[in-house]
Amino acid sequence: MIGKAWVQTGVPWWRLCHKSAQELVGADMVFIPMNNTKSHWWLCVLYPARNEIQVLNSFNRTINYEEELVELRCGIHSILQAILASSDKLESRWSNYDILQWDVVVKKNIPPQHDACSCGIFTIKYMQFWNGSEITNPFTQKDMEKFRKKMPAELILSPLNELTTSKEHVLATQNFS
Template sequence: QIKLPINANNTHWYLAVVNTKKCEVQVLDSLCWNSGRDDLANTLRGIQFHLDLLKSQKLVSDDWKDVDLTEWKIIEQLQKAIQKDSSSCGLFMVKFMEYFTGCALSYPITQVYIFF
């Protein structure tokens, strides 16, 4: 897994996880913003540029067949907002980094938990 902290429009943080086992990009957004994820698409294109360079120099393992991240599905992991204020998105993102296993959160994260 590659965990990518993403800042949307300089106003909101969320976590994107490049899950190489599932060949998908998983998004954990405490506000469940539906912003089109242009910021994530730009980040993935940047990573893809470097992966293509590595691939051209034969530095990417043959075990990793599907290396085109820009074609992977983007899967929203949360279905409803869990953030209740307008300022704790960065703290949620850090907790997502700590507790997301690639399948689920190993510990339930709520707004109350963020302040402890």
């Protein structure tokens, strides 16, 4: 899509990425859900305060995360380097833009998955409760069924949900008394 916009507008691709890059480097942590096998979700966390790319995987799998993250790291690196070489400036919390040199750290002190179908929920819960060092609100495999039932309501009723008709429909069909 970026390439298509560049061809149509003549605007350099990195300038089209400036807003996204600004949001990226303006964050203390960046959560990126990953799915490398089309069957399993895990979480990549960019943690610039430690120059780390943290991996939270609910399955204790042997995966070469350095290899799995090459394209992501190279893409982010290329965009940041192009913007830094331009006259555009970034307001940043990052002290080190060279994400290619950051350590990849696989976190072990996280709740594990014990079934074959909860990886997506574990990934979402990691995003909710990871502070860069630990899970702040512990959960287990036993909590997954409760999360499965609660999550749709949280999404529909979220203030970020702009589909007000779906909110109104849910609220109209529920008896909250």
